Amino acid sequence: MTHLRPVPVADSPTWRLVYASTSLIEAGPGAFRAEIADILASSARNNRLLTLTGVLVHNGSRFMQLLEGPRECVHFVMDLIRADTRHERIGVLIDERAEVRALPDWAMAFLTSRDKELSHLSPDRLETKPSAEILEGLVTLSERCSEMSVPLEPPPGG
Amino acid sequence: MGLSSVSAYARRLKGKTQIDTTQLQFLNLEELEKRYGDRWPQVRGRIIETCESFISRRIRPEDLLLRAANGFIILPDPNREECAEAFTRRIKLDLEKFFLGTDYLKSLRLSAETRNIALQDLFSALESEAFGRAEAEHAAARACVDPPAAPLPDFSLRFESIWTMRTGHVALQRILPFSVIDGVGSWGHQIPPSSGGDAMVMEFDRQVLISAAAAARANDAPSRCALAIPVHFRTLASVKHRLPYMACFKEHAHGRVSGLMLHVCGLPMDAPASVITEITGVARNMTRRILCEADAFSMRPDRFDDARVDIFTCAAPADIGLMERREVALRVFNARLRRSGAMAALTDCRSLGHVSAGAAAGFAHFAGDSVDRLKRQPEKAYRLDPLGPQGP
Numbered sequence: 001m002t003h004l005r006p007v008p009v010a011d012s013p014t015w016r017l018v019y020a021s022t023s024l025i026e027a028g029p030g031a032f033r034a035e036i037a038d039i040l041a042s043s044a045r046n047n048r049l050l051t052l053t054g055v056l057v058h059n060g061s062r063f064m065q066l067l068e069g070p071r072e073c074v075h076f077v078m079d080l081i082r083a084d085t086r087h088e089r090i091g092v093l094i095d096e097r098a099e100v101r102a103l104p105d106w107a108m109a110f111l112t113s114r115d116k117e118l119s120h121l122s123p124d125r126l127e128t129k130p131s132a133e134i135l136e137g138l139v140t141l142s143e144r145c146s147e148m149s150v151p152l153e154p155p156p157g158g
Numbered sequence: 159m160g161l162s163s164v165s166a167y168a169r170r171l172k173g174k175t176q177i178d179t180t181q182l183q184f185l186n187l188e189e190l191e192k193r194y195g196d197r198w199p200q201v202r203g204r205i206i207e208t209c210e211s212f213i214s215r216r217i218r219p220e221d222l223l224l225r226a227a228n229g230f231i232i233l234p235d236p237n238r239e240e241c242a243e244a245f246t247r248r249i250k251l252d253l254e255k256f257f258l259g260t261d262y263l264k265s266l267r268l269s270a271e272t273r274n275i276a277l278q279d280l281f282s283a284l285e286s287e288a289f290g291r292a293e294a295e296h297a298a299a300r301a302c303v304d305p306p307a308a309p310l311p312d313f314s315l316r317f318e319s320i321w322t323m324r325t326g327h328v329a330l331q332r333i334l335p336f337s338v339i340d341g342v343g344s345w346g347h348q349i350p351p352s353s354g355g356d357a358m359v360m361e362f363d364r365q366v367l368i369s370a371a372a373a374a375r376a377n378d379a380p381s382r383c384a385l386a387i388p389v390h391f392r393t394l395a396s397v398k399h400r401l402p403y404m405a406c407f408k409e410h411a412h413g414r415v416s417g418l419m420l421h422v423c424g425l426p427m428d429a430p431a432s433v434i435t436e437i438t439g440v441a442r443n444m445t446r447r448i449l450c451e452a453d454a455f456s457m458r459p460d461r462f463d464d465a466r467v468d469i470f471t472c473a474a475p476a477d478i479g480l481m482e483r484r485e486v487a488l489r490v491f492n493a494r495l496r497r498s499g500a501m502a503a504l505t506d507c508r509s510l511g512h513v514s515a516g517a518a519a520g521f522a523h524f525a526g527d528s529v530d531r532l533k534r535q536p537e538k539a540y541r542l543d544p545l546g547p548q549g550p
Contacts, residue, residue, distance in 0.1 A: 023296070023299075025296065025300075026300065026304065026307065026357075027296065027297045027300035027301060027304050027307050028307035028308065028354050028355070028357060028358055029307065029309065029310045029354060029357070029358050029361040029362075030354070030357035030358055030359075030360045030361030030362075030364070030399075030402070031307075031355075031357040031358075032292075032293045032296045032297070033284060033289075033293060033357070033360075033361070033402045034356070034357045034360060034398045034399050034402060035398065036284070036289075037284055037397070037398050037399075037401035037402050037405075038397065038398035038401075040283070040284070040401070041397050041398070041401055058292065058296075059295075060292070060295040060296050060298065060299035061296075061299040061300070108283075110288055110289060110291070110292035112288070112291040112292050112295050113295060114291060
């Protein structure tokens with residue numbers, strides 16, 4: 001299957017999308033490390049070209065991701081994620097126009113049991129909250145999980 | 159380059175999360191070293207200084223020029239408008255023109271590439287303690303829904319001497335992981351269960367690398383043998399498996415352990431040349447010299463022309479008669495490798511007959527039970543004469 005990658009256009013509205021999904025990454029030795037490396041590498045490659053920013057949070061069993069950027073680029077990546085066999089039970093929580101981006105770059109954060117003070121922001125708890133709280137929670141995670149995050153370059157003019 | 163320049167550059171980088179660097183590397187300093195002999199230290203110093211002066215006149219004052227092992231790294235001013243690829247192309251072209259017009263630099267060959275430092279950050283994240291915790295918690299979470307995954311068996315390392323016939327010395331040892339599974343001894347990549355797939359092979363290679371680096375550090379000495387660490391071609395073939403391995407190498411070996419080489423194993427001899435070149439290129443990014451497992455009887459050397467492998471390791475057949483019958487073909491094979499700057503080692507020499515037949519066929523290096531016994535730890539380089547009266 002060939003995906004035609006959209007090119008960001010100047011007058012495209014800035015869009016915000018948040019989804020939550022169950023991680024289907026296997027538990028065998030090396031599997032998690034390899035799949036996360038794949039996600040990081042493709043994010044490094046694509047997000048710059050698509051001028052996307054946001055954060056991807058993983059807490060052992062669930063993913064939650066905030067994507068912000070031109071509408072067609074956000075929806076293009078969401079379509080890729082829907083077809084990605086690493087995710088199941090995908091639920092879109094926020095899909096709306098944004099005046100400004102909540103996050104200026106892209107990061108990935110791993111929330112573990114050691115981050116007790118952030119446990120109320122784990123994907124399985126956050127996804128039951130209203131949109132504003134979800135967004136606030138993801139921004140907090142991206143800022144406070146600096147040890148675990150992998151910042152990428154902000155998009156040009158983002 | 160003074161520390162003040164570096165710190166000034168670091169201040170300009172503040173807030174940036176990645177930067178494209180230009181990396182310039184001289185490719186054939188070893189050839190020049192042979193040519194200049196005793197005069198080499200002076201000539202090398204002159205080459206580096208001349209090039210440094212040449213490059214520094216072609217970059218902006220805000221760029222940072224650093225000397226590297228065999229070349230230079232240029233960290234561009236974060237606000238530079240010229241794109242990194244164009245900058246790299248320009249510097250390379252200028253330098254090559256300069257080399258052509260300068261007598262003692264005419265034969266110098268140069269590689270130039272743009273490397274993104276943010277990717278290094280990705281690598282670091284994959285080797286972080288936090289990532290290790292996340293991995294363990296992921297496994298615990300999946301344990302509720304998945305059948306238990308096959309674990310990676312425990313293994314220990316053995317060090318096999320590779321004897322160089324010309325010098326009569328052992329200066330290189332290849333590492334062989336060994337494990338006892340269900341009462342049967344298993345070697346190398348037979349250890350990871352096949353049900354684990356490529357991820358398990360990668361994890362095995364990571365664990366071998368970590369153990370090998372630790373053993374090398376524990377036995378570090380200026381005269382220690384170089385160590386060839388096995389890595390399966392499947393670990394290097396795809397980005398998702400190669401990235402964690404490279405992260406592991408960066409964390410445990412790069413700049414911390416000297417004299418390491420990667421030994422690419424399992425590469426299909428009929429793989430396309432482009433795949434071979436890519437895989438060996440990835441290995442070469444980590445260690446300056448690489449070894450590659452090969453089958454002397456079925457390998458097509460032309461497919462390896464751009465692979466820049468230093469030593470091919472070929473397992474000797476159990477039947478010495480086969481080597482004797484095909485001696486001419488093996489001589490042609492070895493001559494072809496030598497023409498492309500590589501050498502071949504004959505491994506698994508079970509008897510001195512293998513060594514003799516291999517020597518007649520043009521092999522340069524030998525390993526196996528008949529050469530020397532396996533060691534439990536890295537050795538210092540030593541003299542050996544397996545064909546002499548005190549052989550193993």
